[in-house]
Amino acid sequence: MEKFIRLDGLVAPLDRANVDTDAIIPKQFLKSIKRSGFGPNLFDEWRYMDVGQPGQDCQSRPKNPNFVLNQPRYAGANILLARKNFGCGSSREHAPWALLDYGFRVILAESFADIFFSNSFKNGILLITLSADEIEALFQQVNATPGYRLLVDLPEQTVRRPDGHLIPFSIDPFRKECLLNGWDDIGLTLRHKDKIAAFEAHRLATKPWLAHTV
Numbered sequence: 001m002e003k004f005i006r007l008d009g010l011v012a013p014l015d016r017a018n019v020d021t022d023a024i025i026p027k028q029f030l031k032s033i034k035r036s037g038f039g040p041n042l043f044d045e046w047r048y049m050d051v052g053q054p055g056q057d058c059q060s061r062p063k064n065p066n067f068v069l070n071q072p073r074y075a076g077a078n079i080l081l082a083r084k085n086f087g088c089g090s091s092r093e094h095a096p097w098a099l100l101d102y103g104f105r106v107i108l109a110e111s112f113a114d115i116f117f118s119n120s121f122k123n124g125i126l127l128i129t130l131s132a133d134e135i136e137a138l139f140q141q142v143n144a145t146p147g148y149r150l151l152v153d154l155p156e157q158t159v160r161r162p163d164g165h166l167i168p169f170s171i172d173p174f175r176k177e178c179l180l181n182g183w184d185d186i187g188l189t190l191r192h193k194d195k196i197a198a199f200e201a202h203r204l205a206t207k208p209w210l211a212h213t214v
Contacts, residue, residue, distance in 0.1 A: 001124040003182035007105055007152045012068055012077035013142045019082060020089030021116060025098040029054055035123075038094060039101035043069065069102075073146045081138055082109040087116025096120040106152050108159070110135050121175045122184055126154065128169045154179060 029041050031054060040058040045051075047069060049062040063070045069077070080099070086109040087095060096119050099107070106126045120127050130138075141161065142148045151160040154176065159167040178188070189196075204211055 001178075001182045001184040001187060004105060004124060004126055004154055004179040006154065007078065007126075008149060009079040009106060009152065010074070010077040011079045011081050011138070011142050011148050011150055012074040013081045013139055014068060015083065015139060017083035018085045018088055021087060021092050021095040021113075022089055024087070024095040025092065026052070028052070029098075030092060030094050035097050036101055038098035039103070042098040042102045043067070076103070078103045079106045079108065079150055079152070080104045081135070081142060082107060083135065084110035084132075086112050087120070088113040091115040091119070093119045093123070096123040096125055100125055106150075108135065108138065108150075121179070124179065124182070124184070126152065126171075126179060128152070128159065128171075130159075130167060130169065134167055 023043060023045065025038055025041060026044050029038060029044070029052075032038075041052055046067045047064060048058070049064055052058070052061065065071075068074055086107065095116060099120070100123055104125065106128065107120070108128045108130055110132050111129060112120075112127055117127055138150075138161075141163075145162070149162065152158075153160070154171075157169050157171060157176075159169060161167070178184070181187075183191070
């Protein structure tokens, strides 16, 4: 998992509440567990005018010109601004995979669904919960300002607007440490690989029959 320290990123506004995981990545794309390649199908039913299928070339598909991510001013955005209850619905981990593969490293919203919240942090996406007033102010500024960017500082736990206004945010200390160091569940386990190897060696030395498999 890639470390997260600071991000000076372009913001894309998704002005919808209760965005569920089926909207983030529709069910027909859940057959793969490779973790990559889902970006072109992020918000598939909103981005395209046809019904997408796994393995389809998205470059030739008709795009919905009214959907925010298809607007040129938001090309390359890596911060997503959303409303309340983002990521509700099923627990599919493909949702954060698709968001990350598209390029989003930060999502700002009034609230998040619990399982999506946990899955996103485990995959290196920083979710920031802000008040309804702060979110509304950001929507107004983003809509009024092409090329709107925010500076997200994880060590300082702040979001800096272009006008200099600092927005503090809270984060669980353990999740913060994992993001700063790039530790996913596998990375956390590998921190103890020497102890694991020593345990396995000792176990085989004291119980050699365990080395024999049928």
